[in-house]
Amino acid sequence: MTSSSSAPSQAPGQEVRFASSGSSAYAVVLALFATIVVVSNVVATKPIEVGSGSLTLGPVQLWPLIIDGGAVLFPLAYVLGDVISEVYGFRAARRAVLTGFACALLAVLTFTVVARIPGASFYGNDEAFSTVLGPVAQIVLASVAGYVCGQLTNAWVLTRMKARTAERALVARLASSTGLGELVDTFLFCAIAASAIGITGTGGFLNYFVVGVLFKVAVELLVMPVTVLVIARLKAAEPTY
Structure with a gap:
């Protein structure tokens, strides 16, 4: 579908x-997006410390760096969010965000129910199961709050910028929308999630937050050539674009 772009007064580009978001390509991207959200919520229960020793600046811990397992995969959700927003528009991006939320909610409800069901007599890992998946509810709450606000911010900024620049300045749109979205999300x-994985104190929190933003934005910038290529391929493949 197109907007008022068909007006003859507008120059090419x-x-x-x-x-249209009714295509099979959108369905594939949506499935990948939802999978990344669910998996990231589960692995985010594991804190990761990068480096050894200790370096602080006042109350702020500078080293070692603190991230969580979700940082390994979750930045790709913003890559796919950019692809959806750029190719299919804000409504399609909003649908993807809500679908990811529903999948994450289903996962946490399943974990909660299964954790409360006694294991078989020969299964001796009930405590380990609850230890790993117990904090997931709080992680999902944190993820939902950050993810919904961050992804919608990302999609809104990108599509608003596209309304001004059309097919030009794609890299600027991707970088700006991701930076603001990741800031809100992280x-x-x-x-909300810091206490669930054992991060306490102002210094640890600031490290967790700042490193999280920088890491996720760095991943986005690193894979941006791939993002641009995927967007170009989808635009060319979609007959309704």
Whole structure:
């Protein structure tokens, strides 16, 4: 589908276009997006400390760096969020965000129910199961708050910028929207999830938050050539674009 881009007064490259979200390609991207959200919520229960020793600046811990397991995969959710927003528009991005939320909610409800069901007599890992998946509820709450606000911020900024630049300045759109989205997402997530994985104190929290933002944005910038290529391929493949 297209917007008012069909007006004859607009020069080539100035049309603000989006593809229909009813395509099979959108379904594949949506499935990958939801999978990343669910898996990231589970592995985020493991804190990761990068480096040894200790370096602080006042109350702020500078070293070692503190991240969580979700940082390994979750930045790719913003890559796919950018792809969806750029190719299919804000409504399609909002649908993806809500679908990811529903999948994450289903996962945490399943974990909660299964954790409360006594294991078989020969199964001796009930405590380990609860230890690993017990904090997931709080992680999901943190993820939902950060993820929904961050992803919608990302999609809104990207599509608003596209309304002004059309097909031009794609890299600027991707970088700006991701930076703002990750800032909102990571702050809300860290504020709620920090205690669930044992991070306490102002210094540890600031390290967790700042490193999280920088790491996720760095991953986005690192894979941006791939993001741009995927966007170009999807635009070319979608007959409605």
